[in-house]
Amino acid sequence: MKKILLVDDMEITNFITIQFIQHINPQYSVYDFTEPEKAITQVNDINPDVIFLDLNMPVMDGWEFLEQMQQQQMQHKVYILTSSTSDLDRKRAENFNNVAGYLVKPLETTLLDDVLASL
Amino acid sequence: MENLIRQQPSGTDSQVYRITYEAFSKFSNTLMRCRTIDEIAYTLRIHLKYLFNFHVFRVNFSWEEYSIQINVSPTNATVKELDSLLPHEVILHQAKRPMHWTDPGSLSLPDEFSMPPDEEAKLWGWRFERLDCQLVISLLSGKSKYFSGRDATFIKLVAESLESKLLELCLFRVLDKKNQVISNINQQQQEVIRQRTSEIAAKNEKLVEISIMNAHQVREPLSRILGLISLVDFCKTPEQMKLQVLPRLKQSAADLDETLKEVITKATAEVANLKA
Numbered sequence: 001m002k003k004i005l006l007v008d009d010m011e012i013t014n015f016i017t018i019q020f021i022q023h024i025n026p027q028y029s030v031y032d033f034t035e036p037e038k039a040i041t042q043v044n045d046i047n048p049d050v051i052f053l054d055l056n057m058p059v060m061d062g063w064e065f066l067e068q069m070q071q072q073q074m075q076h077k078v079y080i081l082t083s084s085t086s087d088l089d090r091k092r093a094e095n096f097n098n099v100a101g102y103l104v105k106p107l108e109t110t111l112l113d114d115v116l117a118s119l
Numbered sequence: 120m121e122n123l124i125r126q127q128p129s130g131t132d133s134q135v136y137r138i139t140y141e142a143f144s145k146f147s148n149t150l151m152r153c154r155t156i157d158e159i160a161y162t163l164r165i166h167l168k169y170l171f172n173f174h175v176f177r178v179n180f181s182w183e184e185y186s187i188q189i190n191v192s193p194t195n196a197t198v199k200e201l202d203s204l205l206p207h208e209v210i211l212h213q214a215k216r217p218m219h220w221t222d223p224g225s226l227s228l229p230d231e232f233s234m235p236p237d238e239e240a241k242l243w244g245w246r247f248e249r250l251d252c253q254l255v256i257s258l259l260s261g262k263s264k265y266f267s268g269r270d271a272t273f274i275k276l277v278a279e280s281l282e283s284k285l286l287e288l289c290l291f292r293v294l295d296k297k298n299q300v301i302s303n304i305n306q307q308q309q310e311v312i313r314q315r316t317s318e319i320a321a322k323n324e325k326l327v328e329i330s331i332m333n334a335h336q337v338r339e340p341l342s343r344i345l346g347l348i349s350l351v352d353f354c355k356t357p358e359q360m361k362l363q364v365l366p367r368l369k370q371s372a373a374d375l376d377e378t379l380k381e382v383i384t385k386a387t388a389e390v391a392n393l394k395a
Contacts, residue, residue: 010339012367016346023353056339083338086331105342106349 002119005048006032007039007065008081009057013105017052017081020112028116036060040068048076049119052103055082055089066096079103079115142169143273147280159284160189160196168193170277171270174240175231175259178281179208182252185289192231205229208255211246217271219243223259238262245271247278254282322393329389333382340375347371 004021006014014032021028031046033039036053037060043051055062062080069076080093083105093099103111146166153159167176176191181202188199204212206226211218223232223242234240238261247254256278260266347368354360 010343012343012371013346015363015367016343016350019350019353020346056335083342084335085338086335105338106346109349 001027001029002050002116003029003031003046003048005039005043005046005051005076006030007036007051007057007062008032008054009034009036010054013054013081017107020107020109021116024109024113024116036062036065040065043069043074043076044072050100050115051076051078052081053078055080055084063092066099069098070096074098077119081105081107139170139273142166143276146170146277150280150284153284154288156187156189156198156200156285156288159281159288160191160198163189163191164193164196167191167277170273171258172264172266173258173260174234174238174264175257177205177257178285179204179255179257180252180282180285182286182289185292187285187289190231204255205257207242207244207257211244211255211257212253215246215248217243217245232259234259234261241266243271243274245274245278247282249282250286252282252286254278254285256281325389325393329386333386336378336382337375340371340378343371344368344375 006017008014008017011034014034018030018032021030031042031048033042036057040060053062053065060068062082066078069078075098078096078099080089080099080102082089082103085104090102093102101115103115146162146169149162149166150159153162163176163178167173174192178187178189178191180187180189186200186202188201188203190197190199205228207218207220207223207228220226220242221239223234223240226232226242228242232240232242240259240261243258243260243266245256247256256274258266258274347364350364351360354364
């Protein structure tokens with residue numbers, strides 16, 4: 001079954017995303033982290049089919065997370081999931097090969113449906 | 120000398136006067152068109168010799184802070200702008216009347232005034248004062264350049280024209296100076312306007328930046344609230360909603376309120392900062 005990794009410093013956001021995913025397909029395994037610095041050490045072990053990554057986080061932000069992945073040559077597919085509608089952020093995200101899309105919160109279930117179906 | 124001028128001219132005299140007046144009107148017309156002191160000096164060199172004879176013709180004009188000296192000989196004309204008087208000019212200023220000297224060599228004048236003794240040089244001087252203008256005219260004559268007292272009529276006419284013209288040129292200079300001052304002020308004001316405009320533009324840009332940053336900060340808890348509300352439809356039991364969704368909704372609303380308060384405090388501080 002598909003494995004999904006959530007990285008967002010807000011527990012509530014992860015809770016919402018989990019509910020959405022389970023509503024679409026309760027079979028998916030969801031691994032959620034509020035500390036990206038911990039999540040990055042688990043990526044290879046979990047080997048997720050997709051990562052939903054927030055950008056604006058304390059300690060380690062989403063950009064640093066992506067850079068770490070690049071350095072460790074992790075090719076996992078990433079969807080950015082952020083409340084930022086900034087075009088600058090959207091442009092910056094294009095610099096990373098493994099970033100497959102840029103989603104703005106609140107997540108729409110139809111969009112999530114499409115993303116999960118494409119895995 | 121005064122008696123000579125007042126004498127009624129005889130037949131030949133009147134003919135001479137007519138020709139001289141024609142020469143004077145030519146001089147006067149040319150002088151009127153002069154735009155610089157050098158042009159005036161040139162006009163004097165060309166036209167004066169038709170009015171009377173002289174070795175040296177000198178003009179010393181002063182008005183307010185302006186002083187102009189023009190020295191004319193039949194072959195040369197020079198202009199100086201110095202605040203200085205020749206010795207005989209000092210005497211004329213004190214005497215306030217026309218004078219003449221039969222021994223100009225004793226006055227220690229510049230070289231151009233020195234003549235061989237057999238020329239029997241004579242120095243003539245007139246002082247005119249009108250409004251705030253002071254004009255001293257001196258003329259060096261001699262045996263070969265004979266000047267008679269009756270020629271003084273033309274000296275007076277020339278003096279009047281010169282005084283008006285020199286004053287006009289000085290007034291133009293004053294006007295130019297004032298214009299320069301005004302245009303400097305204008306330039307400074309333009310610079311101030313440019314600077315203020317760029318300051319305002321920079322402040323505007325800063326305010327827009329702040330508002331964008333704030334909007335992003337506010338969107339985070341708001342997006343959670345919107346997400347939680349859409350979860351309500353997925354809840355299978357009222358219990359699930361009450362236990363799982365409502366507390367998180369409450370928390371997110373409190374976070375939104377907190378963020379807004381922060382944003383307001385920060386924006387107020389920034390605006391106060393920009394005003395300073």
